[in-house]
Amino acid sequence: MANNQSVRRHPDAFTRGRIIGKLEEGRSVTSVAAEFGIAHSIVSRLWRQFQTTGTAIGGFSRGRPRGTTPADDRYIVLQARRNRRQTAGEIPRHTTQATERPISRFTVARRLHGGGLFARRPVR
Numbered sequence: 001m002a003n004n005q006s007v008r009r010h011p012d013a014f015t016r017g018r019i020i021g022k023l024e025e026g027r028s029v030t031s032v033a034a035e036f037g038i039a040h041s042i043v044s045r046l047w048r049q050f051q052t053t054g055t056a057i058g059g060f061s062r063g064r065p066r067g068t069t070p071a072d073d074r075y076i077v078l079q080a081r082r083n084r085r086q087t088a089g090e091i092p093r094h095t096t097q098a099t100e101r102p103i104s105r106f107t108v109a110r111r112l113h114g115g116g117l118f119a120r121r122p123v124r
Contacts, residue, residue, distance in 0.1 A: 011038060016046060016056040023047050067103050068111060075099070076108055077115035088112065088119075 011019065015036065022032045023043075033043040050056045068076070075098060079091050089105045091112075096102050112118075 011036065011042070011046075013057065019043055019046055020050050020056050023050075067101070067107055068099075072099055072101075072103075073111045073114065076111045077117060080112055080115075080117050 019032055019036060022035070023029065029043050029047060030040055033040045036043070046056060072095065076091060076095055079094055080086060087105075088109045091108045092103050092105055095108070109119075
């Protein structure tokens, strides 16, 4: 697990239930973590949550909710590819008309960056 420390794999609901079941049988946190190939801290946190709340269901969404959906993101990139001269300030107007949700030009710039499109300056 030393090489995969930076990779975050959260167990799904079924796996969380299996982990809790093994811990309820009396197995140690370390042995359960080794069996499932996940970090000791994840199993420990899951067990502590189960003992406190009585449930192993946990959400991993943190922070501010996204302003655009994956479909909106694809639409933004499509708009930029259709009209290469369009600026990141003009695309939100078209997207807002299509989705009826206002978004900023900074959001558009981030979505274009995620879609592999970057700002370029023409060579003179």
